[in-house]
Amino acid sequence: MKIAIGCDEAAYNLKQVIINHIKDMHPSIEVTDFGADEGAIVLYPDVAYTVADQVASGAFDRGILVCGTGIGMAICANKVPGIRAAVCHDPFSTERSRKSNDSQIMCMGERVIGTELAKYLVDIWLKSDFAGGGSTPKVERINTLEQEHIKLAK
Numbered sequence: 001m002k003i004a005i006g007c008d009e010a011a012y013n014l015k016q017v018i019i020n021h022i023k024d025m026h027p028s029i030e031v032t033d034f035g036a037d038e039g040a041i042v043l044y045p046d047v048a049y050t051v052a053d054q055v056a057s058g059a060f061d062r063g064i065l066v067c068g069t070g071i072g073m074a075i076c077a078n079k080v081p082g083i084r085a086a087v088c089h090d091p092f093s094t095e096r097s098r099k100s101n102d103s104q105i106m107c108m109g110e111r112v113i114g115t116e117l118a119k120y121l122v123d124i125w126l127k128s129d130f131a132g133g134g135s136t137p138k139v140e141r142i143n144t145l146e147q148e149h150i151k152l153a154k
Contacts, residue, residue, distance in 0.1 A: 001028070001029045001030070001061045001062065001126075002029075002030045002032070002059070002060045002061050002062075003022065003029055003030065003031045003032070003060060003061065003062050003063065003064060004032050004034055004051045004054045004055060004059075004060040004062075004063040004064075005018065005019060005031055005032070005033055005034065005051070005063065005064045005065070005066075006033070006034040006035055006036070006047040006048065006050065006051040006063070006064075006065055006066075006073075007035070007036055007044075007047065007065070007066040007067060008036055008042050008043075008044035008047060008067045008068070008073075009036055009039075009040060009041050009042060010067050010068035010110060010111065011066035011067050011068065011108075011109070011110035012036060012037075012038055012039075013110065013115075014066045014108065014110040014115060014118055015033070015066050017115045017118065017119065018064060018066070018118060018119070018122055019031050019033060021119045021122060022122065022126075025119075025123065026126060029126070032060070034047060034050050034051050034054070035047055044067045044072050044073055044076065045072070045076040047065070047073075048065050048072070048073045048074075048076035048077045048085075049076055049077070049079070049080060051063040051064075051065055051077065051105065052065075052076070052077035052078075052079075052080035052083045052085065052105060053080055055080075055083060055104050055105060056080050056081065056082040056083050061104070062104050062105065062106075062126075063077070063085075063104060063105040063106075064105070064106050064107075064108075064122065065077060065085070065105060065106070065107045065108075066107070066108050066109070066110055066118075067107075067109060067110070068109055068110060068111045068112075069087075069109035069111060069112055070087040070088070070089065070107035070108045070109035070112065071087060071107070071109070073085070073107040074086060074087050074105075074107040077105050077107065081146055081150060082143075082146070083104060083105060084101055084102060084103045084104060084105070084139075084142065085103060085104070085105035085106070085107055086101060086103040086105070086106060086107065087107045087108070087109075088106045088107065088108055088121050088125060089108065089109070089112055089113050089117075089121070090121075091120070091121065091124055094106065094121045094124045094125050094128075095124050095125075095128050097125070097128075098125055098128035098129060098130060099128050099129070099130060099131040099135070100131065100135045100138075101135070101138075101139065102130035102135075102139050106121070106122070106125045108121065
């Protein structure tokens with residue numbers, strides 16, 4: 001699995017914790033860091049868009065975005081066609097973001113959760129797969145609505 005990860009300056013420390021955790025606990029997973037670098041001030045929409053675009057293109061299987069709350073990253077990532085990004089701050093929602101909604105990007109906030117919870121949530125998210133079943137028509141409908149909107153925008 002290939003993971004793209006990015007952050008803004010508010011979550012640089014959490015991003016580093018997550019990268020190290022994945023390298024230590026999931027050595028078969030390749031992680032590529034799309035910033036921000038330590039001390040750099042960035043516009044989080046730029047980082048979110050880059051990571052989401054990389055995932056949507058198929059260059060990466062999934063993405064992780066962290067900022068102060070995770071909310072802004074999720075909003076921006078969801079602007080990229082084909083992306084389903086979810087804010088993940090508790091175990092149940094994190095698992096359901098994958099199993100029910102087939103999210104490819106998890107978003108977290110360094111100002112909202114601690115590092116140990118973040119690592120636990122990353123583990124849950126990485127081991128969860130889309131369950132299909134009753135969720136399949138819902139995810140398909142999301143995809144159809146997205147395509148209809150793209151056609152209308154042209």
